Amino acid sequence: MPKLLLAAARTRPVRASVSALPMTHKMVRRFIAGPDAPSALAVTKSLRDQGLAVTLDVLGEDVTDRAQAAATAAAYRSLLGSLSDAGLADRAEVSVKLSALGQALGADGDKIALENAFSVATAAAEAGTTMTLDMEDHTTVDSTLGVLRELREQHPWVGAVLQAALYRTEGDCRDLAGSGSRVRLVKGAYAEPASVAHPRKTDVDAAYRRCMEILFAGQGHPMIATHDMALVADACALGRARGDWELQMLYGIRADEQRLLASAGVDVRVYLPFGTDWYGYYIRRLAERPANMLFLLRHLGS
Template identity: 35%
Template sequence: MNQTVDWERQATEALKRIARRQDLKAHVERTPALNGLLSRAAARYVAGASRKDGIEAGRRLLAQEYAISLEYIGENTTDAEACMAAAEEMAALIAELGELGAAARASFDLSHIGLAVDDELAFAQLLRLSRQARETGIEPFVSMEESAKTDRILAVYKRAAAEEPGIGITLQAYLNRTPGDLAGLAGIGGPVRLVKGAYEEPREAAIGRSAALNERYLSLVESALAQGRRVSVATHDEALIEAIVSRGWARHRLEFELLYGIRPDLAGKLKASGYPVRVYAIYGEEWYLYLCHRLAEFPPNLYRAIADIAGGAAADPMSEYA
């Protein structure tokens, strides 16, 4: 095996394991010097700590003619009061996004608003937020988490979407179950965001980054479009993007969704070619897991993280979208 490819695979697996180490996360949070250093690396991918930061990033992206998706980051919240507080923050986010009067999405993890406590709590909060979003003109979108939660996430989503059919759902192409999950959504309205998948999963549950995964991804896009859905192609894989472009699928039901701070050059290229492009940005204090995933999905980002840490000042990815 090529030594570089082998190193990248090992780095990816290690970072996914590190992402789930609560002891390491706690150590980072209680060590000011370490927290400060890593927060410089996180600044490339995180819009800021507050809703004000997230909204400001959204305004600047809208000014560059990008659609936006904002998320108050967090998951696996096990205290009911904290879940309700997170939902209140998301309600405030939806209200402020509505004031922008633009193509905006509010995304969230169900385990941030109740799933880690009780499915009924997650359902009630999702339904409330989705109704507010519809009334405000904002699109609510459910993010996806580890495969161990997928059945419960889809069950809560389906119940809520039966009452609020405009809710979006994220599906992970690397999971072997996903083609069946997409087929099971037939008859339920709402857009789909397709990602490759970033969590560490058992080998029997998922396939790795490969030509086979790209073929499955393409098949999922085609199937979702055949269901009459709008589809967000959420990948930075340029070869996969080129394969999708070459198929000439309807642009009015297809958009490319790229993560804030990753490949702004590609976002600009796609936009200049006439494709709808959405930038997905997060804000909040819970950036540790998110940073690990961004480094894991493309290990050479480690070099950039080291450069950002050594630079002594937080990166300003927004300048690269101008």
């Protein structure tokens, strides 16, 4: 079902109808802080005051223009300066998609994305915070982990996302479970072929549990990113014995549980996207839960 929804989302009529929703619409604002950095900073402050840490995402992906990739890197650097000025950098970091920094720009894509990502990581270090590389579809994993390796030579705290849905990920978890490593473990939001990813959700869930155990057995800082409360309970049990880990959830999903867990002493971080290029992110959130998509279709049809 999610695969069908993601395929439908690529068609022109669906894209046109959904993109016509105003950003102010509550169906969009549920998942997205707002159109610009000031709105994201306001939400960050509010989440911080509720005991939650934040990771901020400047929305945008699959950039095919070098100037746009440079502009996105500049937007991140400016955001990091604002976080520092507002006294929020101890509770807020940034999440970056390499495809927004130029990864898809042909043969030089990796080099351009690395240069842009390096400038963002340097700005994060100056602000006193960290950066994590998001993971996109399976064709980008080798490139993203290659950029991560280079960034970590200078900035060993740069984190990465690994997707339990991919067969390769248990091995990647072992490789990245060493000291100083920060890994955000997710199930995976992209429609992937069965040649590279578990087709059945129950197998993804089982793989997630195995990956989580590998990360908790290692020396790094596991970032357990899920709204699956059975996995959250397992993570809390594993984390109690070990310390130095965090739980992460998306803005707009299980907000009550985020606050409850934080007040119970769990380190909880909220992934908070903002910006005007919200279509791709929003559609992945709808596809994760068919009820969300049906709600939207009813709205568009009314």
